[in-house]
Amino acid sequence: MIDKDIVLEAKQITKKFMDVTVLSEVNLQVRKGEVLGLIGGNGAGKSTLLKILNGLYPHATFEGQIHIEGEPVKLSSPYDAQIKGIGFVPQETNVLESLSVAENIFVGNMKSNAKFGWFVSFKDINQKATQLLQQYNFLFEPEMKVRLLSIGSKQLLMIARALALKPKVLILDEPTTSLTLDEVTNLVQIVNTLKEKGTSIIFVTHKMQEIMNVCDRVVILRDGKTINTYPKEDFNEELIIKDMSGREIKNLYPQRAAAIKGEILKVRDLTVSDPKFKNKNTIEQISFSLREGEVLGIAGLTGSGRSEILNTLFGRNAYTKGEIWLNGAQVQIRNENDAMRLGFALVTEDRKKDGLLFLSPIRNNLTINNLASVSKWSLISDSSEKREAQSYFKMMNVKAASIETLVSTLSGGNQQKVIIGRSLNRNPRILLLDEPTKGIDVGAKNEIYQIINDLVEQGLSIILVSSDLPELLAMSDRCIVLANGQVMDEIDKKDATEERVMLAATRSAHF
Known part of the structure; x- marks a missing residue:
């Protein structure tokens, strides 16, 4: 019997490179409107699994099955995954700097916005981009040039681009790595909006705070195998870390007993001009000190x-102004x-x-x-x-x-x-x-x-x-x-x- 709540399922996925097994009989289920955390240490197999789900590794290159809404599918490319309802936002920023936000959102999808099959109305594209950005509370304008955006905003733009294709499942690979704290808050709001609309999300992260606050359920990989799955009510930070690392870490931030001594560095009124903008400083008369140890x-x-x-x-x-002192002597x-x-x-x-x-x-x-x-x-x-x-x-x-x-x-x-x-x-x-x-x-x-x-x-x-x-x-x-x-x-x-x-x-x- 098919469980209609399961939107995406990976069954018994095994992937080898030559004689090296990087995934071994991995299972994963994503339910409708759920944020599923996919977590594990570096080298656990997360990236390989994501590439399989995204069609980057075609169906003939691995063992096992992928089902979308209960039906088996054979993904042959990322485009194939897109049209079957899987959106993927990689960790690495991939945008077109010289184009506008709206053009980046619909790049690769211009034909569906073209008139008479050939002519693109940029007015229509800007309007559609405005609707999308407002719907999910993205904090930038459609006509902005992408090169003017922060690194974090570019990452959010990639999410907007994936949402323009209306995916059933959105895969976010380390989405907060380049985000500021306020951009993380914005992302969490977007994720909650997607959940309310029934979109499923696979959320890949190394940050325990995000796992505890954002995810409804987690699947833990280690050494290419599924180690455990926990619903939100069973989340336990120490247990999750142990499953991820294969060892018990009682204190994530170890204590130290360093003896802090006298001042070694002093910075006075340091000013640095912005290389991109005239008459603007990136640092303005900053002063601080640092002690030994x-x-x-x-x-x-x-x-x-x-x-x-x-x-x-x-x-x-x-630096254009200011002084740097080391062990009581001014240095250049x-x-x-x-x-x-x-x-x-x-x-x-x-x-x-x-x-x-x-x-x-x-x-x-x-x-x-x-x-x-x-x-x-x-x-x-x-x-x-x-x-x-x-x-x-x-x-x-x-x-x-x-x-x-x-x-x-x-x-x-x-x-x-x-x-x-x-x-x-x-x-x-x-x-x-x-x-x-x-x-x-x-x-x-x-x-x-x-x-x-x-x-x-x-x-x-x-x-x-x-x-x-x-x-x-x-x-x-x-x-x-x-x-x-x-x-x-x-x-x-x-x-x-x-x-x-x-x-x-x-x-x-x-x-």
């Missing part, structure tokens, strides 16, 4: 100036070489764009920042490089066969460990961490948090930028809150609450 958190919405501070301290952005940071010479190291927000050498092995990635230490007479010593790389490979507990493993084959969490290890290779005094746990699973996050604790206990000082507010408050000894490039509040750990941070972050902020 301290984790200083920087909170704020996207565009508030958080990453700009880190990039300025690392010599990537030029004109470029990255200056910053590294003075003891700064940066872990960038986007490890894919400018963080890693993806076609190189772990060994090269761990030593690239300090080749002088493994060279003799300007020639790299193979034995020295291997010895140096092996020490950081072990220190960071990178899970890979060896230092010769290609970085591109690692999970997100292990890639992040490699970046941190590389940053430590020059023995920095101040480590700048920009979204260090972005896009990695709960188990890997816990390991990164322990690495942070170990480093500050050894006397390193850290400036931490994170959009994950519970993470920022748990890992910081003190935090400053930015809005519009200015410091709005400075909060000690004992006084820090999410409400106080959000109040400061939205002060004078423009939405």
